[in-house]
Amino acid sequence: AINPQTINEKFLQAQPYSFFLTKVSGISDKYNNTYAMDIKDLLSPSMGNLVASCQFNFMFDIGWLMKQYPSQFRTKPLLIVHGEQGASKNALQGQAIPYNNIKFCQAKLEIMYGTHHTKMMLLLYDNGLRIVIHTSNLIQQDWHQKTQGMWISPIFPKLSDISKDKGDSVTNFKRDLLEYIQAYKAHQLKEWIDLIMKHDMSSAKVVVVGSVPGRHVDRSKSLWGHMKLRKVLYEHGPSQETVKTWPMIGQFSSIGSMGPNKENWLCSEWKQSLGTTKSSSMVSSNNRLMLIFPSRHNVRLSLEGYPAGGSIPYTAKTAQKQLFLNDFFHLWKSEGRGRTRAMPHIKSYCRTIQDGSKAAWFIVTSANLSKAAWGALEKKGAQLMIRSYEIGVMFLPKFFEEGEVFPITSDPGIASTTNKLLLPYDLPPTLYDKKDRPWMWDIPYMDLPDTNGNVWCPF
Numbered sequence: 354a355i356n357p358q359t360i361n362e363k364f365l366q367a368q369p370y371s372f373f374l375t376k377v378s379g380i381s382d383k384y385n386n387t388y389a390m391d392i393k394d395l396l397s398p399s400m401g402n403l404v405a406s407c408q409f410n411f412m413f414d415i416g417w418l419m420k421q422y423p424s425q426f427r428t429k430p431l432l433i434v435h436g437e438q439g440a441s442k443n444a445l446q447g448q449a450i451p452y453n454n455i456k457f458c459q460a461k462l463e464i465m466y467g468t469h470h471t472k473m474m475l476l477l478y479d480n481g482l483r484i485v486i487h488t489s490n491l492i493q494q495d496w497h498q499k500t501q502g503m504w505i506s507p508i509f510p511k512l513s514d515i516s517k518d519k520g521d522s523v524t525n526f527k528r529d530l531l532e533y534i535q536a537y538k539a540h541q542l543k544e545w546i547d548l549i550m551k552h553d554m555s556s557a558k559v560v561v562v563g564s565v566p567g568r569h570v571d572r573s574k575s576l577w578g579h580m581k582l583r584k585v586l587y588e589h590g591p592s593q594e595t596v597k598t599w600p601m602i603g604q605f606s607s608i609g610s611m612g613p614n615k616e617n618w619l620c621s622e623w624k625q626s627l628g629t630t631k632s633s634s635m636v637s638s639n640n641r642l643m644l645i646f647p648s649r650h651n652v653r654l655s656l657e658g659y660p661a662g663g664s665i666p667y668t669a670k671t672a673q674k675q676l677f678l679n680d681f682f683h684l685w686k687s688e689g690r691g692r693t694r695a696m697p698h699i700k701s702y703c704r705t706i707q708d709g710s711k712a713a714w715f716i717v718t719s720a721n722l723s724k725a726a727w728g729a730l731e732k733k734g735a736q737l738m739i740r741s742y743e744i745g746v747m748f749l750p751k752f753f754e755e756g757e758v759f760p761i762t763s764d765p766g767i768a769s770t771t772n773k774l775l776l777p778y779d780l781p782p783t784l785y786d787k788k789d790r791p792w793m794w795d796i797p798y799m800d801l802p803d804t805n806g807n808v809w810c811p812f
C-alpha cells in the first residue's frame with residue numbers, strides 16, 4: 354500500500370529495515386503516513402497486547418508518558434531506567450507517585466560528565482517481546498516537531514521451553530543486547546534479562562552498537578563505542594576497494610569538546626573507525642568527513658523557531674575551542690522527508706557514495722559527536738574510556754541480502770516501490786555558506802526573528 358492506513362500496514366511497508374522517523378506535527382500528512390510512527394502507534398494494541406514494559410531514557414515526563422499508553426495498558430508493570438542522582442532522582446520518583454505500577458532502576462554513572470543517553474523500549478506482549486531502539490526523550494516536545502529516528506524489532510516469539518537454541522541471529526543481536534543490559538549490573542534488570550534470554554531473536558538483522566561507561570581494556574575494548582564499530586566493519590564491512598573514495602557522514606544534535614585540532618580525536622581514532630573496511634583498518638585519511646549539524650538559520654527558520662535550539666546544546670565555549678569543525682559542517686536538509694524545518698534530534702552515521710545513491714552501512718543511535726559517547730583511546734590505545742550509556746543499531750548490506758552496498762534514497766515514494774533504505778536527510782549534504790555558523794544555544798540572536806517572530810536571549 355503506497356499510503357498505508359493502519360499501523361500494521363505502516364510497519365510492514367518499512368520492512369526489512371524497519372527504520373522509522375517520528376511523526377511531525379505541522380507538515381503534510383504524506384510525510385507522516387509512511388515510514389513514520391508516533392509514540393501512540395508504538396504503544397498501540399495493534400502492535401501487541403502489552404503485559405509489561407521497560408523504558409530506558411534520559412528525560413522523562415511520567416504523567417505525559419502514561420497518557421501515551423492506551424488506557425488498558427496504564428496499569429501494566431513499567432520499569433524506568435534512568436541516570437538521575439540525588440535531588441533530580443527524587444524529583445523523577447516524585448513524578449511517579451500516582452502510579453504504583455512504576456519501578457525505577459538508576460544506571461550507575463561513576464565517571465564525571467557521563468549521562469544515561471540510551472533510549473530503548475522493551476515491550477513484553479502476551480505473544481512475544483519487541484525492542485525499540487530510538488532517539489526521543491519521553492517528553493512531549495521530543496515527539497512534536499523534531500526529526501527523530503527509531504528501529505522497531507519484529508515481535509520476537511518465546512523460545513519453546515525444551516529449545517536448546519540460543520535464539521540469536523547472524524548479527525549476534527541477542528548476545529550484544531544481553532551484554533549491554535548486563536553491564537548495568539542492576540538487580541532491577543534481572544527479570545528483563547531473563548525475559549530476553551527466553552525469546553527467539555534469530556530474525557534480527559541489525560547489529561547493536563552500544564556504549565557503557567568505563568575504562569575498557571583487552572577484549573572489552575571492542576565491545577563498545579567506536580571500537581565496536583571498528584570491529585564490526587573489520588568483520589562485516591565493505592571492501593576497501595569498493596569504498597576507498599566514499600565519504601563518511603556524521604549527523605547529530607550536539608557536539609562535545611574534541612581538542613584544539615582534528616588530529617586529536619575526530620580525524621584520528623574516530624574517523625579511523627568509521628573508515629574501517631573488511632580486513633583492513635588502514636585509515637584512508639583523504640576520505641571526506643561530512644558533519645551534518647543545524648546552522649543558526651536552520652534553527653531560526655524551523656517549525657519550533659529558536660526554542661528548537663533548546664535541544665541542541667552546543668555551547669559557544671566549546672565551539673570556540675574547535676573552529677576547525679567549521680570546514681566540516683553541512684546544513685540540515687530533509688526535503689525528501691518533508692523535515693527540513695523539523696530540527697534533528699536523531700543521530701545517524703553512514704558511509705555513502707558521493708552522489709548519494711548507495712551506502713556501505715548506516716547507523717541510528719543516541720550517540721552525539723562526542724568522546725563521552727563514542728569513547729577516547731587512552732594509555733597508547735590500550736584502553737577505551739567512555740563516559741555515557743548509549744545505544745544504536747547498525748544496518749549492513751550483507752545482513753539484508755543486499756550484496757556489498759545498499760541502494761538508498763530519501764524519497765519515500767521511491768523507497769515504497771523499491772527495496773531502498775530510506776535515509777532521514779537529503780544527499781549529497783549541503784556545505785555551510787561562508788557566513789553560516791553552527792547553532793549555539795548559549796548566545797543571543799537578536800538581529801533576526803524566528804518562525805514565530807521571536808528572538809533568542811538565553812540568559
Ligand SMILES: CC(C)c1cccc2c(O)c(C(=O)O)cnc12
Binds near residue numbers: 470488490663
Ligand atoms: C545539556 C544537556 C542537559 C541537554 C540539553 C538539552 C537537550 C538534551 C538532550 O536532548 C539529551 C538527550 O536526548 O540525550 C541530552 N542532553 C541534553
